[in-house]
Amino acid sequence: MIKRILIANRGEIASRIIRTCKRLGITSIAVYSEADKEAPFVKASDEAYLLGASQVNESYMNIDKVFEVAKKSEADAIHPGYGFFSENAAFRERCEKAGICFIGPNSDVITQMGDKVNARNAMIAANVPVVPGTAEAITDVEQAVEFAAEIGYPIMLKAAAGGGGIGMQVVGEEEELRKVFTSNSERALNFFGNGSMFLERKIENAHHIEIQILADEHGNVVHLFDRECSIQRRNQKVIEEAPSPFISEETRNKMGEAAVQAAKALSYSNAGTIEFLVDEEENYYFLEMNTRVQVEHPVTEEITGIDIIEMQIRVANGEKLPFEQQDIKRSGHAIEARIYAEDPVRFFPSPGKITSVNLPEGEGIRHDIAFTENYQVTPFYDPMIGKLIVKGETREQAVNLLEQALENYQIDGIKTNLPMLAKTVTIPQFQKGTTTTRFVEDYYIPLIQNS
Template identity: 60%
Template sequence: MFSKVLIANRGEIACRVIRTCKKMGINTVAIYSEADHDAPHVKQADEAYLVGGPRVADSYLNVDTIMRIAKESKVEAVHPGYGLLSENELFARRCEQEGLSFIGPTPDVILAMGDKIEARGLMIKAGVPVVPGILHELKNADEAIEVAEKIGYPIMLKASAGGGGIGMQFVTSNEEMRKAFEGNQKRAHSFFGNGAMYIEKFIENPRHIEIQILADSYGNIVHLWERECSIQRRNQKVIEEAPSLFLNDETRLQIGETAVKAAKSLGYRNAGTIEFLVDANQHFYFLEMNTRIQVEHPVTEEITGIDIVEEQIKIAAGMCLSFSQKEVKREGHALEVRIYAEDPVTFYPSPGKLTSLVIPDGDGIRHELAVHHSSTVTPYYDPLIAKLIVKGKNREEAISKMKEALDRYKITGIKTNIPMLQNVLLHEKFRKGETTTSFVKNYLQE
């Protein structure tokens, strides 16, 4: 087992990894930017090193400096968290070259799954159902229109290297396509350094279901059941839960087995998530694979009792999975919300200094905090304040606990999205489990 691990990330996920490392008796090294000198992850780690200026490019994406710190601090492994360098094939390869264990999949798999077009092709070869679409990069808007007319509007225009909804747009006509293509291409190139675009058929009112998998280096792969992440705004997840109220038992087994089959076809290792769209008739289609831990992983941990970060570390250290698929149980229902520093009406970021922070506690309530009571939320990074996770005996109890916990959250000095989250939880359609990806668009105005 490793004796020291560097966390190449910030915020709540860095704190989350540090917590599990402490439980395992592993020393931790944090990195921080000038803007994050007072951040919680800096205080919680055994060692912390300044990595650069406030801009992400100068700090958390500064691979040369991160590698220098890793060498000087004599770590044996690097945990990338999510976002930032977590799905960067070159960073994973650099870790290997420097003799460090990368706590994630192999660079080749990261590269293959990071290209959405290539990923679609690999899944088709593996016999995994995919959303109808194309398997090549679009040359220009004219070709995009030609393809869209053949498939039939509406369609989804997507960035091949995309993620988090960036470079993605719902398009209903040729006129919209001409406007959408160039703008999304530029945005994708700006965010990912790759402007390649492709098209998928739009699945009407789908559920967004994802399967958490764990795979060791000896061919053992299990899934940890499903999470439903259908409550989204502009393709960004808002509320996640496990299990899904929508899936029937037959589909639940099939989609889990399909995720394992997909991972085996790739020779996958470590933790990963395979995302699917599921239509009203329980037909499911591969959407993408995230080759990292997910923001919403705690809901899976709550219903299975499995520490996913701990399993990641053990797998990277060369250990076998200690449990089989039959031993992965489900108990209760878990919900997660992301509390952001943003205006609940306009959804614009609301950076500033917290003047107070009161966090509710109680049975079945879990927090993953990115701030402390006097933190400043800067404009440089994602404005996540905290993730709030609750667990109940059933979905009704979990919703009740979540509503009560949000009512007891007290954050002053900045605006937050808590009112919007409360509105979703109170909505009759949500409480009934009618949670398609169109939920926020259809009902939020109410």
């Protein structure tokens, strides 16, 4: 039985995992950097160990230091959260060698799904629709130009081994592709240690819709319905909701079945997400698979009543899923707004000291946050500092609750994206649920430029 979990992460996801550990009677072990020594997740944990300096390579991304603490603390499992080591096959293998349970899928699946070309080919083999794109990774600009001419512009240029929008760019013509290919490849090399690129056709006016799946080690796989994640800035999500207001029940069921089919083809185990692009006619195409818990998992928890972190732990413990597909019911509508410490116009990070906080409270409001009053937001990590989640019986109720909550949400001392979120929820296209991945460029940016 898993009794002591080391959380190889920080911020709001560390606090989120700690809450489930406490409810299950599992000892939570936090690791932290010098910059995070006063962070809420450190104080909330049962035990906490300093890793090192503030820079990630000296702390959270230092694999040797993490395993030194794992040994010292006698952890029998590690939860990687998202980011950092969560999709790192070498870290997973290190857990196996150390005799520590990794709360996530096996290293073969992590490796296969971490490479966009391999992931795409696996989906083709599983009969899951994919966007026209490269069958192999590309390292040469001439190869890229030749392939782009075959599939047609505009195209999406992506890092074959990465995610999070790193190295990703929409390219409209050959001259532009020649200009940006090398710089994006170099950026991918710096972030992921692999400069290989991947090209696929750009789906115009697309919706970004994903399916949450859970799978155990006994061959059981279920989906927990869908999430709409189309509102993004710089290819990173800002607002997510469940279920999607765009797709029909027929499409929703087909996408859920396709996601389960894909997970079974991979012999997948633990929590994962199959991400799709959906066009205006509701044709859906595989985008990528995330072999970890997602930032936006709370909206799925709110409409299903299922604690996804708990299921991750139970599956890693060798247990069977406690439900079958027909047992999972959907109730209400949930929306999540990510709170970033950043300039709401230029989207630049805004570190500094939070001097005062006012969090909206009430029925249907949930906070997954990484800060308190007098908390110092440092420049060393991702600027996301929390999430506001609301739930209503209908989407209209959820939208109204989100709008009211944002009006009463206050963080002083630093710039945040709260003004952006407050404006976003009043835009008619959001109110009607017709948002696509071009929402920020087409509606939010023109709004602030004209205000």
